[in-house]
Amino acid sequence: MATIDLIVLGMLKDDALSAYDIQKLVEYRNISKWVKISTPSIYKKVIQLEEKGYVKSSIVKEGKMPEKAVYSLTEAGEEEFVRLMSDISSKPVRIFLDFNAVVVNIDKLPAQNRNLCLTQIEENVKSLKAYLEENIDMKENNARIPETGKAVLQQQYILVQTIEIWIASLKENI
Missing domain, CATH: 1.10.10.10 (Winged helix-like DNA-binding domain superfamily/Winged helix DNA-binding domain)
Structure with a gap:
């Protein structure tokens, strides 16, 4: 690879x-x-x-x-x-999110199971966000961490924030 x-x-x-x-x-x-x-x-x-x-x-x-x-x-x-x-x-940017396999099939589940799956995704996103926040706090003032490394952490954090907003909207609409 x-x-x-x-x-x-x-x-x-x-x-x-x-x-x-x-x-x-x-x-x-x-x-x-x-x-x-x-x-x-x-x-x-x-x-x-x-x-x-x-x-x-x-x-x-x-x-x-x-x-x-x-x-x-x-x-x-x-x-x-x-x-x-x-x-x-030079290649097109692709964002692969494993949980999208669940999302595209979510309407095939009974409502109770649907909500459980979405809540589990939501909890995992929150867990990732907390992990990233801890990492950013720990590394933001560390001179040994290159700015490019900090930029990737920031990128991941922004993506997680966006996914949080998206999943809240999805839960409302499903």
Whole structure:
């Protein structure tokens, strides 16, 4: 998947990292909240990128820790990063919301079940909003967090606010 390639290559533009370090950055930056990326996919991806010649690995041993592979970008990886940035940014924007599968079928349920499903979606949206608020508060004054990272958090927060308004309207009209 090109999106995961871009995330991994982008992280390796900053520093040489192990797959474990990449996975920890994905967690820290909450990337899995806005891109479908899992721990196993990161480990597979660095191997695939190395096979394609976009990254190279070197074995590093630190103190008494076991050896680990640390990945860095190759010249081909730098070029692939630029190509993916252009390719992905030029594609139409798509917003996939898994709960829309429920929404398009909601009228096929009895009213009680309908309300329960909508309330569950609403609660999950509220939970996500609280999570984002906490994250924004924690990271807004942290100089180590790049402005682009803060911008994505803000984008997600605005989308959640909009979904809250939309679901309240949907509940009224169904």
